Amino acid sequence: MYTIIKSNIKKFSLLTIFIVAGQLLLIYAATINALVLNELIAMNLERFLKLSIYQMIVWCGIIFLDWVVKNYQVEVIQEFNLEIRNRVATDISNSTYQEFHSKSSGTYLSWLNNDVQTLNDQAFKQLFLVIKGISGTIFAVVTLNHYHWSLTVATLFSLMIMLLVPKIFASKMREVSLNLTSQNEAFLKSSETILNGFDVLASLNLLYVLPKKIKEAGILLKMVIQRKTTVETLAGAISFFLNIFFQISLVFLTGYLAIKGIVKIGTIEAIGALTGVIFTALGELGGQLSSIIGTKPIFLKLYSINPIESNKMNDIEPNEVNRDFPLYEAKNICYKYGDKEILKNLNFCFQCNEKYLILGESGSGKSTLLKLLN
Structure with missing residues (x-):
C-alpha cells in the first residue's frame, strides 16, 4: 500500500489535511457545547445567544469540509485504482506466453476488478477512516487534559485496552481476506469455463448442467463471504461493547468531578461529545485496522504477478539485435x-x-x- 500512496503523495497529503482540519473543528465545536451550557446555567442570555450563533458558524465549516473530503477522497482512491491496474497490466504484458496462459483470463479480470474493489473497501477507505479517527482522538485527548488530568489518564487506559482488539483478530482477518480473493478467482474461472462450453453442452443437450455448475461455484463463494463476515462482526461487537462501557465510565467520572466542584457542570456536555469522538473512532478502529491488515496478502499477490525472471526479450533494445x-x-x-x-x-x-x-x-x-x- 505504501508504494501506491507514495506515487500519489501530493493528493494523499492534501486529503489528509482536509480530514484533520475537519476533526479539529469537530473537537472545537464540542468545547463550545460546554460554554453554551455554562452560560445557560448562569442565565446569561446575551452570551448564550452569541455562543449559539458562533457554534452554528463552526458547524457550517465542519459540513463544508466533510463535503470536500467525501468528493476528493473518491478522486484520490480512483488514482490509486489506476496505479494498481497499470502495474498489473504492465506485469501481465511482461509475462511470457506460458506465464500468461498458466492462468485463465477470468483470474486476470478478478485481479483488475474484484481485487481492486476489495482494496478500495477494505484498505483505502478504511485507511482514511483511521486517519480521521486517530486525528480526532488526539485532539480530543488533549482537550480532555485541559479540563482535568484524570480524564486523560482514564482515556489512555481505555485506549490501550481497545487497541488490543485488532491484534487479536489480525491473523484471522488476513486468512479470511485471502480466502475471499482466492474464491473470487475460482468462481470467475469456474463460471468462465462452463460458459465457454455452452456450444458443447448445447450439442449434447446438457444445458441444464450450466446453472447447476454456476450455483455450485456460487455456494462456495457464499460460504467464504459468510465466514469473513462472521470474523468481522465478532471483532466489531467486542469493540462496540468496549466503546459503550468506556464512554459511560468517563461521563460518570466527569459527573463526579462536577459534583466535587473540580470542573464546571457544563463540562459534562463537552465530555459527552469528546468521548463520543474518541470511543466511536476507537470502537471502529479495531475493525478498520484488521481490515487493512487483512488486505496485505492481496497486495503481495498483485506485486508478485510476474516472476523475477521476466521475459528477457522485453529488455533487448531493437538496435542490439544482429x-x-x-x-x-x-x-x-x-x-x-x-x-x-x-x-x-x-x-x-x-x-x-x-x-x-x-x-x-x-x-x-x-x-x-x-x-x-x-
Whole structure:
C-alpha cells in the first residue's frame, strides 16, 4: 500500500489535511457545547445567544469540509485504482506466453476488478477512516487534559485496552481476506469455463448442467463471504461493547468531578461529545485496522504477478539485435498429437522487425506453431 500512496503523495497529503482540519473543528465545536451550557446555567442570555450563533458558524465549516473530503477522497482512491491496474497490466504484458496462459483470463479480470474493489473497501477507505479517527482522538485527548488530568489518564487506559482488539483478530482477518480473493478467482474461472462450453453442452443437450455448475461455484463463494463476515462482526461487537462501557465510565467520572466542584457542570456536555469522538473512532478502529491488515496478502499477490525472471526479450533494445542473422529459423519441423500429424517438414526463416502472416484452416497447426516459437 505504501508504494501506491507514495506515487500519489501530493493528493494523499492534501486529503489528509482536509480530514484533520475537519476533526479539529469537530473537537472545537464540542468545547463550545460546554460554554453554551455554562452560560445557560448562569442565565446569561446575551452570551448564550452569541455562543449559539458562533457554534452554528463552526458547524457550517465542519459540513463544508466533510463535503470536500467525501468528493476528493473518491478522486484520490480512483488514482490509486489506476496505479494498481497499470502495474498489473504492465506485469501481465511482461509475462511470457506460458506465464500468461498458466492462468485463465477470468483470474486476470478478478485481479483488475474484484481485487481492486476489495482494496478500495477494505484498505483505502478504511485507511482514511483511521486517519480521521486517530486525528480526532488526539485532539480530543488533549482537550480532555485541559479540563482535568484524570480524564486523560482514564482515556489512555481505555485506549490501550481497545487497541488490543485488532491484534487479536489480525491473523484471522488476513486468512479470511485471502480466502475471499482466492474464491473470487475460482468462481470467475469456474463460471468462465462452463460458459465457454455452452456450444458443447448445447450439442449434447446438457444445458441444464450450466446453472447447476454456476450455483455450485456460487455456494462456495457464499460460504467464504459468510465466514469473513462472521470474523468481522465478532471483532466489531467486542469493540462496540468496549466503546459503550468506556464512554459511560468517563461521563460518570466527569459527573463526579462536577459534583466535587473540580470542573464546571457544563463540562459534562463537552465530555459527552469528546468521548463520543474518541470511543466511536476507537470502537471502529479495531475493525478498520484488521481490515487493512487483512488486505496485505492481496497486495503481495498483485506485486508478485510476474516472476523475477521476466521475459528477457522485453529488455533487448531493437538496435542490439544482429540483423545479419534471422530471429527464428527452422528446418523440417514435424509435430503430431497422438496419431494426428499437425506439422510436417515445415521450414521457415523469420527476420527481425519483419511482419509475417500465418494462414491456415482450423486445426492446421497455427497455435501449435506459435507455442513452438515461444
